[in-house]
Amino acid sequence: MRLPAPLPTAARAAPARGLSLVELILFIVVVGAALAGTLRVFTQSTAASADPLLRRQALAIAESLLEEIELLPVTFCDADDANLESAASAAGCASLPDAIGPEAGEGRFATPQFDHVDDYHGYAMNGIVDLTGAAVTGLAGYSASVSVAAAALGSITAGSGDALRITVTVTGPGSTSVSLDGYRTRHAPNSAL
Numbered sequence: 001m002r003l004p005a006p007l008p009t010a011a012r013a014a015p016a017r018g019l020s021l022v023e024l025i026l027f028i029v030v031v032g033a034a035l036a037g038t039l040r041v042f043t044q045s046t047a048a049s050a051d052p053l054l055r056r057q058a059l060a061i062a063e064s065l066l067e068e069i070e071l072l073p074v075t076f077c078d079a080d081d082a083n084l085e086s087a088a089s090a091a092g093c094a095s096l097p098d099a100i101g102p103e104a105g106e107g108r109f110a111t112p113q114f115d116h117v118d119d120y121h122g123y124a125m126n127g128i129v130d131l132t133g134a135a136v137t138g139l140a141g142y143s144a145s146v147s148v149a150a151a152a153l154g155s156i157t158a159g160s161g162d163a164l165r166i167t168v169t170v171t172g173p174g175s176t177s178v179s180l181d182g183y184r185t186r187h188a189p190n191s192a193l
Contacts, residue, residue, distance in 0.1 A: 058142060058170040058178040061128055065144055066168045066182045068131070072117045074164060074186040078103060079115040090161075100148055100164075109133040117164050117184045121148035142172040153183055162186040 019027070077084045077093035080103075090097040102119040106112050109132075114120055123146040128139035151165035152158040162185055169179045 054172055054174050054176040055178065057139070058172045058176050059180075061139065061142055061144060062168045062170040062178050062180045065146065065170075066166060066180050069117055069120045069146065069148075069166050069168070070182050070184050072115065072119070072184075074098075074117050074162075074184050076186075080112075100150070117166065118148045120146045120166070122146070142170060144168060144170045151183060153185065156185065 073079075075084060075098055076087045076090045078096035078098050081087070081096040082094040083092055087093050096103070098116055098118065100118040101121045102114060102123075103112075106114055106119055108114055108120075108123060114123075124144065126143045128136045128142050128144065130136055145168075147167040147169075149165050149167075150158050150161050151163045153163035153165075156163040164184050166182045166184060167179060168182075169177065171177045
């Protein structure tokens, strides 16, 4: 028996190539959904892109003011007291034991200036100013306030007054609010530096 002659190449079944209409539509739907989700994330982050800028600016203001305050001393006596460098407690001050809040006439820009951490208690400014009292351009919409209180810190009790908690709160445009806390201890009680 003789086998039939092979069919010409054109008549042979060729493997399917390309996409069917159903596959193409399914591909478009899946890629469209993924693209829509990605664009939504970009849209939300772009819409709120100004908020981080305002918050970072408020944070920079708070950090700067907190650092300025933390650089001042915590001593038993006021800087003008004759026994500043020898007092072992507030009772050892000649006449001016240091207390929370500024002494009469002291201010951030006044003469005499704040000379202790606790002098900043109750300090507030509307519109940010530098150390010379000059307004900082672009920061007129911000305000800052400071609170200083005796605090417990590790083995230091709050009643001893040997640790102070400094809270700086900065508010700004768009309901931006940042609050930073820092601590300063009486680690060198007779040092005015």
